[in-house]
Amino acid sequence: MTFFKRRPKRPMTGDWISCVFFSVILGLFIIITAESMFQKKPAGTIEPSVAEAHREVTERARIIREVLKQGHLELTPGRHYRVLEGEES
Amino acid sequence: MTPLLSPKIQCTLCPNLCVMGDYERGKCRVRINQGGELFSLVYGKPCAVHVDPMEKKPLYHFLPGTGILSIATAGCLLSCKYCQNWEISQAWPEETRNLDLPPKDVVDAAIRSGSRSIAYTYTEPTVFYEYMWDTCALAHERGLRNVYVTCGYINPEPLRELAKVMDAANVDLKGFTEAFYLDVSGGHLQPVLDAILLMKELGMHVELTNLIVPTKNDDPKMIREMSQWIAKYAGGDTPLHFSRFYPNYRYRNLPPTPLEILVQAREIAMEEGIRYVYVGNVPGSDYNSTYCPSCRKRLIHRIGYEVLSFEIDPETSACRFCGTKINGVWK
Ligand code: SF4
Numbered sequence: 001m002t003f004f005k006r007r008p009k010r011p012m013t014g015d016w017i018s019c020v021f022f023s024v025i026l027g028l029f030i031i032i033t034a035e036s037m038f039q040k041k042p043a044g045t046i047e048p049s050v051a052e053a054h055r056e057v058t059e060r061a062r063i064i065r066e067v068l069k070q071g072h073l074e075l076t077p078g079r080h081y082r083v084l085e086g087e088e089s
Numbered sequence: 090m091t092p093l094l095s096p097k098i099q100c101t102l103c104p105n106l107c108v109m110g111d112y113e114r115g116k117c118r119v120r121i122n123q124g125g126e127l128f129s130l131v132y133g134k135p136c137a138v139h140v141d142p143m144e145k146k147p148l149y150h151f152l153p154g155t156g157i158l159s160i161a162t163a164g165c166l167l168s169c170k171y172c173q174n175w176e177i178s179q180a181w182p183e184e185t186r187n188l189d190l191p192p193k194d195v196v197d198a199a200i201r202s203g204s205r206s207i208a209y210t211y212t213e214p215t216v217f218y219e220y221m222w223d224t225c226a227l228a229h230e231r232g233l234r235n236v237y238v239t240c241g242y243i244n245p246e247p248l249r250e251l252a253k254v255m256d257a258a259n260v261d262l263k264g265f266t267e268a269f270y271l272d273v274s275g276g277h278l279q280p281v282l283d284a285i286l287l288m289k290e291l292g293m294h295v296e297l298t299n300l301i302v303p304t305k306n307d308d309p310k311m312i313r314e315m316s317q318w319i320a321k322y323a324g325g326d327t328p329l330h331f332s333r334f335y336p337n338y339r340y341r342n343l344p345p346t347p348l349e350i351l352v353q354a355r356e357i358a359m360e361e362g363i364r365y366v367y368v369g370n371v372p373g374s375d376y377n378s379t380y381c382p383s384c385r386k387r388l389i390h391r392i393g394y395e396v397l398s399f400e401i402d403p404e405t406s407a408c409r410f411c412g413t414k415i416n417g418v419w420k
Contacts (some may be wrong), residue, residue, distance in 0.1 A: 053094055060112035061304055064121065068130075071183030075123060075133035080102040080247045083125055089092040 053088075095125040095175040103166045103215055103242050104280040117216040118181050127336035131191070132220045133163035135226035136185035137211050140202045142394040146210060146238050147369050147381060150328050150417030151257045151294050152394035153389055157236060158199035159204050159400045161211035162187070162220065166242050168275040169263065171302050171341040178212040179338075192224040196231050206256070210238035225254035234418075239408060240274075241281040242277060248284055252291035257418065259296045259330075260285050264306040265315035285323055294418050298369065301354060303334065312354045316361035325362040326391075326416035331355055353377070365416070384411040 068074065095111040100120055107115035109122035117129045141159050143152055163185040165178035172178055177185055190198070199207050207228050209221045225235040234256040241260040243251075247312065262281060263274055272277045288295050301307050319327055321358060331354045333346045351368045355376055358366045361391035372393045379389035388408055390398040400409040401420035407413065 006119040008183070014236045028105060050094070056099055057111045064112050064123075067181075067183045070189065071130075071134075071181075071185075072189070073134060074132070074218060075121070075128035075130065075132050075181055078100075078102075078120055078129045079217070081098050081127040082098045084108065087097040 095122070098122045098125060098127055101126060101244055102218055102247050103244060104277060105242075106167055115163075117164045117166050117213070119162065119216050127223070129217065129219050130182045131217050132165065132184065132230075133190055134187040135162050135190050135195075136161040136180075136187050137161040137180075138188060138190065138195075140204055141208070142392040143206070143236075144391060144396070146208055146236060146259050147237060147298065147330050147332075147367070148257060148259055148294075148296055149330070149367060149389070149391075150296060150365065150415070151236070152205055152243060152418060152420075153232070153399065155206070156202060156204040157206045157208045158195070158202055158204040159210045160195060160224075161209070161214070163212065164216040164278070165213040166215060167213065167240055170273050171305075171340045171343075174211050175333070175338040176300060192220065192227050195224050196227045196233065199228065199233055201232060204233070206234035206236055208236040208238055209335055210236070213240055213242070215243045215247075218251070219292040221364070222251060222254060224250075229254055230321075240276075241284040241288075243284055244280075245283065245287055247360075248287055249291065249358055252288065255293055257294040257296075258288050259298055260288070260299065261298050262315065262319075263300065265311050265318070269306055269311075271303075274286040282318070282322075289323060289327075295323065296330065297323070298330040298332050300334055301350055302304040302340065303343050303346055303350070305343075307346070307350050307354075308348075309353065311359060313361060316358040316363055319358075320362040325364050327363065328365040328367065328389070328416070329363050330360055330367045330369045331358075333368070335370070343389050348374075379415075381408040381411060381415070383413040384408065386410045388415065409414055 096112050097108055100107045100115050105116050109115060111122055114121045121128050121130055139159050140156050143155050143157050162179050163182040193241045214221050228235055235254060237258040239254050239258060239260055250322060267278050270276050319329060331351050333351060335345050336343055348371060355366045355368055364382040365379060368374050377391040378387050380390050388400045389396060400420055401415050402409055406415055406417060406419055408415055
């Protein structure tokens with residue numbers, strides 16, 4: 001009895017099937033991973049940092065509403081300013 | 090979908106160039122970003138309204154002896170440690186007691202009070218730029234003049250626009266070193282110098298005030314350098330007022346300016362070629378009066394804010410004694 005019996009040679013067709021099978025699996029994995037990376041977040045999902053900033057702005061807005069009421073003040077459009085595009089509050 | 094956060098904005102009215110997030114205010118406390126647009130909190134909301142003599146602004150070469158309706162809102166672009174009006178200039182607009190006085194009512198009040206002009210003063214009028222501009226335009230339509238009492242901390246573009254409706258300015262040139270401006274006022278010197286020259290170029294009548302604070306900006310060398318700059322660039326016929334400091338705000342520990350310092354400053358300025366130099370906040374001083382630079386005769390005799398005699402021909406702006414032309418707006 002020998003441990004090193006030569007395995008019978010597989011027919012070639014088996015090798016091709018497993019190669020295609022693993023290629024498909026690998027392809028699907030790459031596609032799914034890539035898609036999830038570039039996919040837009042579904043509506044309603046907010047990054048925690050943005051949510052925090054939003055809460056802060058909402059609080060500032062509340063304070064200003066109080067200030068306007070307390071000082072009998074109004075907001076009148078001003079001149080001489082520029083919007084910093086791409087820089088959110 | 091509307092963006093969650095509005096864009097930041099940058100106010101370009103004064104050299105502070107404040108960047109504001111949504112619902113944030115600038116350094117002056119009265120300009121705010123709401124939804125990516127800039128708004129003024131003090132339009133039509135003055136916290137001070139008085140009728141003053143023109144001499145109180147101080148303007149000595151602009152319609153002397155006339156009354157001037159003077160308005161101010163809360164807020165300032167600078168934070169001078171010796172501010173004489175700090176209760177309103179360093180206040181938030183919700184902390185002051187404000188009137189409801191739209192531009193039309195200001196002009197009506199000026200006319201009713203017999204004033205010939207309106208002053209934007211006490212705090213820093215640049216902070217209520219839109220209110221000031223609209224009032225100026227209406228005042229012109231009704232035959233009134235406008236006076237801008239300012240620290241001169243304004244950017245060139247808004248100043249050009251303002252000069253279309255503004256007749257005269259008294260600019261507070263606080264000192265003549267960058268270090269003084271940074272330490273005492275929280276601003277810079279160069280923009281003020283640029284604004285003074287631009288006002289002159291745009292045809293406004295300009296007078297300058299320098300409030301001398303003991304130990305802070307009373308160095309004769311600095312006063313000489315400032316006088317040299319004024320004589321060379323703004324012109325020797327620009328009236329200059331050296332004003333007396335009284336302890337106030339964060340400089341309550343300093344004494345009032347000694348009279349000799351003010352007189353010495355006047356002498357230095359005259360040596361450097363400035364022809365009309367006054368000493369202010371000193372009632373009864375001889376240096377409140379205007380003298381002809383040629384014949385040395387007294388042309389306008391002032392005691393305090395009172396004008397007792399006037400010897401300038403308003404038609405020709407000439408000295409009644411020798412005919413020398415005197416810089417100013419006399420009618
Ligand atoms: S005017 Fe006020 S908000 Fe605008 S730059 Fe100057 S300090 Fe800032």
